Amino acid sequence: MMMTILSTKNLTKSYGKKTALSNINMEIQRGRIIGLLGPNGSGKSTFIKLAAGLLVPTEGEITIDGDVPGVDTKAKVSYLSERTYLNDWMRVSEIIAFFEDFYTDFNRIKAENMLKDLNINPDDRLKTMSKGTKEKVQLILVMSRQAQLYLLDEPIGGVDPAARDYILNTIITNYKEDASVIISTHLIADIEQILDDIIFINQGELVLSSSVDEIRETHNKSVDGLFREVFKC
Amino acid sequence: MLGKLIKHETRATSRIFLPLYGALLILTIFTKLVMAIGAPDFFSEAASNNRVAEIILGISFTLYFILIVGICVMTMVMIIQRFYKNLFTDEGYLMFSLPVKTWELVLSKLLVGMIWSAVCTVMIVLTFFIFSLGTFSMMELSQAIRSAYSMFYLQTAMELNLFMAELALFILVNTVASILMIYVAIAIGQLFSQHRIVAAFGAYIVITIALQIIGSVFMAVLAIGNLENLVLNGRDAMTTIHWLINGSTVLNVLFGIAFYYGTQSIMKKCLNLE
Numbered sequence: 001m002m003m004t005i006l007s008t009k010n011l012t013k014s015y016g017k018k019t020a021l022s023n024i025n026m027e028i029q030r031g032r033i034i035g036l037l038g039p040n041g042s043g044k045s046t047f048i049k050l051a052a053g054l055l056v057p058t059e060g061e062i063t064i065d066g067d068v069p070g071v072d073t074k075a076k077v078s079y080l081s082e083r084t085y086l087n088d089w090m091r092v093s094e095i096i097a098f099f100e101d102f103y104t105d106f107n108r109i110k111a112e113n114m115l116k117d118l119n120i121n122p123d124d125r126l127k128t129m130s131k132g133t134k135e136k137v138q139l140i141l142v143m144s145r146q147a148q149l150y151l152l153d154e155p156i157g158g159v160d161p162a163a164r165d166y167i168l169n170t171i172i173t174n175y176k177e178d179a180s181v182i183i184s185t186h187l188i189a190d191i192e193q194i195l196d197d198i199i200f201i202n203q204g205e206l207v208l209s210s211s212v213d214e215i216r217e218t219h220n221k222s223v224d225g226l227f228r229e230v231f232k233c
Numbered sequence: 234m235l236g237k238l239i240k241h242e243t244r245a246t247s248r249i250f251l252p253l254y255g256a257l258l259i260l261t262i263f264t265k266l267v268m269a270i271g272a273p274d275f276f277s278e279a280a281s282n283n284r285v286a287e288i289i290l291g292i293s294f295t296l297y298f299i300l301i302v303g304i305c306v307m308t309m310v311m312i313i314q315r316f317y318k319n320l321f322t323d324e325g326y327l328m329f330s331l332p333v334k335t336w337e338l339v340l341s342k343l344l345v346g347m348i349w350s351a352v353c354t355v356m357i358v359l360t361f362f363i364f365s366l367g368t369f370s371m372m373e374l375s376q377a378i379r380s381a382y383s384m385f386y387l388q389t390a391m392e393l394n395l396f397m398a399e400l401a402l403f404i405l406v407n408t409v410a411s412i413l414m415i416y417v418a419i420a421i422g423q424l425f426s427q428h429r430i431v432a433a434f435g436a437y438i439v440i441t442i443a444l445q446i447i448g449s450v451f452m453a454v455l456a457i458g459n460l461e462n463l464v465l466n467g468r469d470a471m472t473t474i475h476w477l478i479n480g481s482t483v484l485n486v487l488f489g490i491a492f493y494y495g496t497q498s499i500m501k502k503c504l505n506l507e
Contacts, residue, residue: 075332085326102331
């Protein structure tokens with residue numbers, strides 16, 4: 001098994017004339033929880049979408065476990081989009097059946113337990129749910145997979161603090177040792193305690209890539225503090 | 234995975250269509266019953282002695298007509314909407330993260346769209362059949378069909394079966410090509426960063442015009458030297474029509490292939506979900 005789960009070479013993505021990501025080179029190892037941090041519009045979502053295979057790079061390359069995004073990588077990657085992508089007319093139980101059908105690594109029991117913990121009725125239709133509840137359902141679906149790479153785009157933005165703690169706990173306890181989790185967010189203080197590594201990006205460029213321990217040692221600051229310093233307006 | 238996609242696509246669409254077809258069947262049977270009890274001669278005689286039955290029938294035939302038109306429009310809307318909304322809006326985030334190939338996504342939508350188009354046709358024929366129950370005997374019907382076959386052979390020197398099969402193939406290929414043309418137009422629309430729906434409409438219109446031109450050239454080539462045959466009745470005209478149908482089928486196959494590959498390669502190489 002390759003130790004590197006995700007690697008990019010000169011990864012560049014532009015939309016028309018606007019460059020969203022430019023020349024990103026990085027390697028992400030297995031068994032880490034990585035915070036992908038940056039201000040709004042810095043290219044976090046673009047990076048995650050490229051890794052999920054929803055966008056095609058303009059230049060350069062991105063590989064997951066050695067392969068460019070495709071059917072094989074999508075089976076290994078569990079992606080939480082920042083959009084609510086679920087069909088409104090479906091019941092939670094139906095969307096669980098959908099995931100179970102397409103992802104062989106989906107664990108139904110895990111999903112049902114998490115629904116119970118967060119007081120979500122599997123027979124409810126998504127239409128009747130609040131935005132926050134829908135986000136919880138999506139996160140439960142994504143975390144119920146035994147994936148090798150989790151790509152979580154703003155996973156805690158819309159949910160209440162109590163659920164936030166539960167979700168973060170789920171993220172730490174749910175993934176296998178050889179899997180990695182990439183979390184994109186600007187709510188750094190909330191997730192700081194679970195991160196192993198951080199990647200700062202700004203205006204499409206890699207600013208800093210380091211382990212959290214290193215930051216605490218060399219800068220003598222919390223990640224949140226460093227972020228505020230680096231991205232000072 | 235194609236099978237699973239088709240299963241879920243059918244599930245997503247049947248929740249709309251099954252109630253519609255259920256309503257159509259109930260309305261048809263109800264109308265037929267009113268007709269049978271209150272106005273058995275509804276189709277043959279203009280005047281009837283049962284005013285109430287006449288009024289009920291008037292209303293239910295109007296409803297029937299609205300329902301048929303509604304179902305046909307709905308089938309069309311569904312074909313467009315399932316492709317556009319499910320793949321290119323927020324729902325696309327889920328569909329494109331599934332471990333399936335792009336062509337499987339396209340084909341699953343296409344096949345299910347085809348199935349609903351076929352169901353639409355079959356159901357309309359079925360309602361006609363229900364309405365006309367009791368107004369003819371199976372004997373007469375089979376006799377009429379048999380005489381149609383021999384008449385057709387006498388006039389054209391062609392087997393009616395062959396002609397019907399060719400016509401059916403033409404309709405099938407034409408339906409597939411029309412659906413794929415909508416798909417490719419939507420996919421082309423996605424290449425634009427803004428006003429994607431407008432761009433899709435524009436692409437559709439441009440393709441239509443291009444096809445009209447190609448079709449006209451094709452017709453012109455075929456018609457040259459065959460003009461008097463077309464005007465004349467009988468065997469020669471039939472030969473020309475025969476060629477026209479099969480020629481259009483071949484053209485549509487070519488167009489369909491082009492649309493399919495166009496759609497698929499845009500989705501694969503230039504996917505840009507908003």
